[in-house]
Amino acid sequence: MSVVESRQLSDLTEWIIMQPCDCENCAIRSVALFGEIHQQTVQRVHDQARQLEEPEGTILYREGHAANAAFTLREGIVKLVRNQPGGRSQIVRLLVGGDFFGAEGLFGDTHHHTAITLTPVTLCRLPNTLLEQLRTDDPAFSDALLGRWRRALDEVESLALELGNRKAEERLASFLLHWQRKHGPQAQWLPLPLSRGELGELLGLRVETVSRVMARWKRERLFEERNRLIRLLDAEGLQHVVDSDPG
Amino acid sequence: MSVVESRQLSDLTEWIIMQPCDCENCAIRSVALFGEIHQQTVQRVHDQARQLEEPEGTILYREGHAANAAFTLREGIVKLVRNQPGGRSQIVRLLVGGDFFGAEGLFGDTHHHTAITLTPVTLCRLPNTLLEQLRTDDPAFSDALLGRWRRALDEVESLALELGNRKAEERLASFLLHWQRKHGPQAQWLPLPLSRGELGELLGLRVETVSRVMARWKRERLFEERNRLIRLLDAEGLQHVVDSDPG
DNA sequence: CGAGGTTTTGAGCGAATTCAATTCCGGTGG
DNA sequence: CCACCGGAATTGAATTCGCTCAAAACCTCG
Numbered sequence: 001m002s003v004v005e006s007r008q009l010s011d012l013t014e015w016i017i018m019q020p021c022d023c024e025n026c027a028i029r030s031v032a033l034f035g036e037i038h039q040q041t042v043q044r045v046h047d048q049a050r051q052l053e054e055p056e057g058t059i060l061y062r063e064g065h066a067a068n069a070a071f072t073l074r075e076g077i078v079k080l081v082r083n084q085p086g087g088r089s090q091i092v093r094l095l096v097g098g099d100f101f102g103a104e105g106l107f108g109d110t111h112h113h114t115a116i117t118l119t120p121v122t123l124c125r126l127p128n129t130l131l132e133q134l135r136t137d138d139p140a141f142s143d144a145l146l147g148r149w150r151r152a153l154d155e156v157e158s159l160a161l162e163l164g165n166r167k168a169e170e171r172l173a174s175f176l177l178h179w180q181r182k183h184g185p186q187a188q189w190l191p192l193p194l195s196r197g198e199l200g201e202l203l204g205l206r207v208e209t210v211s212r213v214m215a216r217w218k219r220e221r222l223f224e225e226r227n228r229l230i231r232l233l234d235a236e237g238l239q240h241v242v243d244s245d246p247g
Numbered sequence: 248m249s250v251v252e253s254r255q256l257s258d259l260t261e262w263i264i265m266q267p268c269d270c271e272n273c274a275i276r277s278v279a280l281f282g283e284i285h286q287q288t289v290q291r292v293h294d295q296a297r298q299l300e301e302p303e304g305t306i307l308y309r310e311g312h313a314a315n316a317a318f319t320l321r322e323g324i325v326k327l328v329r330n331q332p333g334g335r336s337q338i339v340r341l342l343v344g345g346d347f348f349g350a351e352g353l354f355g356d357t358h359h360h361t362a363i364t365l366t367p368v369t370l371c372r373l374p375n376t377l378l379e380q381l382r383t384d385d386p387a388f389s390d391a392l393l394g395r396w397r398r399a400l401d402e403v404e405s406l407a408l409e410l411g412n413r414k415a416e417e418r419l420a421s422f423l424l425h426w427q428r429k430h431g432p433q434a435q436w437l438p439l440p441l442s443r444g445e446l447g448e449l450l451g452l453r454v455e456t457v458s459r460v461m462a463r464w465k466r467e468r469l470f471e472e473r474n475r476l477i478r479l480l481d482a483e484g485l486q487h488v489v490d491s492d493p494g
Numbered sequence: 495c496g497a498g499g500t501t502t503t504g505a506g507c508g509a510a511t512t513c514a515a516t517t518c519c520g521g522t523g524g
Numbered sequence: 525c526c527a528c529c530g531g532a533a534t535t536g537a538a539t540t541c542g543c544t545c546a547a548a549a550c551c552t553c554g
Binding site for chain 3: 195207215
């Protein structure tokens with residue numbers, strides 16, 4: 001577990017401090033869910049959606065619990081975790097600004113993951129009632145959803161590819177490069193708010209394995225790390241690790 | 248590779264023998280894509296969709312190629328494969344009767360997988376033009392698509408869970424039980440049209456590993472196998488293998 | 495400073511792969 | 525009908541990779 005104690009998103013007091021979502025001037029509107037949609041729809045969202053901020057380590061919802069709302073992530077990073085009966089768990093997706101998640105309620109389902117913030121986040125909460133309205137009233141909304149879902153499927157398939165076909169070092173190198181791309185290739189210092197254990201949960205490895213490899217790579221100056229930021233010093237070299245599979 | 252030589256779905260001659268899809272009385276309509284949809288929509292599909300039959304080993308489409316049509320699988324089994332630069336590949340999904348796949352064209356994308364038949368199949372081909380019409384005209388169609396996509400996401404996440412957290416025997420046992428469930432718990436003999444190598448491609452294991460485990464299980468009479476059919480003799484025992492993880 | 499969590503490092507073990515060889519099996523042609 | 529062929533399945537031996545167990549070093553925060 002993290003050093004941060006788990007908070008629950010359930011206090012009534014939370015609701016009082018929540019602000020209406022500033023949809024009109026939302027800086028990330030172009031990448032967020034409602035980029036492609038009617039002004040009228042945006043207005044409706046504005047009325048019903050609520051923006052909230054949460055610290056690191058907050059459980060936004062739990063696997064198996066009723067799905068009363070979906071979220072749009074504006075700022076920060078969230079992990080979606082799926083648990084196994086046996087006590088282990090798998091991070092199935094890392095969410096960054098602009099991502100939409102938690103809409104299982106649209107199908108009358110409970111949540112399929114546990115969503116936990118890895119950094120302080122700001123997000124918009126979209127109640128089920130709103131989602132239902134949008135789906136029935138604005139066909140562009142369904143299309144947007146469809147696109148999101150397809151992209152999510154794509155990402156998880158890539159993850160399965162990694163898990164099934166690559167060995168430890170390749171997975172780690174591949175992840176670092178992927179993370180770099182996700183934050184723009186020009187970015188120097190990337191946030192990496194994942195513990196070694198969490199990297200393991202994502203890549204199907206044990207803490208010790210992750211630690212060993214990353215410690216060595218730091219010694220070999222393939223990358224450096226400060227606080228929870230990393231900088232790739234030799235992307236070339238990392239790419240070489242990925243490609244070095246004798247398959 | 249399989250003993251079946253790869254056929255391509257491209258001959259013009261194929262088109263001549265294709266029949267209009269019998270959507271009205273389609274036996275699997277309730278489970279197929281258009282179960283929940285207007286009569287008018289069904290009619291339109293009837294006009295434009297074409298039913299076709301293909302033998303085992305047919306490549307329906309290739310990863311990276313233009314996505315001109317999607318398919319509904321009526322009978323048979325299809326694998327969706329994703330390739331790695333390094334030459335390896337991962338089966339990301341096994342499709343059975345009623346499944347819908349290959350709709351990447353809806354987003355202007357090329358196909359994200361290679362689709363290969365594992366048995367003789369009958370399927371309906373839905374050209375992009377039809378898909379576009381349906382999406383814009385019938386909101387229920389988008390909803391149905393959404394549901395399909397969500398279920399697919401769910402399955403792939405489960406696969407990632409297997410690949411990331413379980414060891415060889417657990418994955419195999421888990422797969423056999425899952426396959427049993429998929430064909431109805433009461434079914435005695437299940438088709439298993441996957442070679443050992445293909446099971447490995449699905450579960451992230453080498454041929455030899457799969458063969459060793461399955462050969463042992465046959466000796467221990469956990470299941471039996473004839474032609475390409477299997478019968479689970481001790482589902483209890485297999486479940487125990489799955490649960491035996493010390494995690 | 496001390497406590498609790500995280501990271502690192504070491505040693506030994508077990509699991510799965512690799513390489514290599516043999517057996518099995520269905521189909522083909524003599 | 526049977527020998528033969530090619531691909532798939534099986535089995536063995538050696539190796540490598542990642543895991544487990546254990547302990548030490550490191551933070552960070554109270």
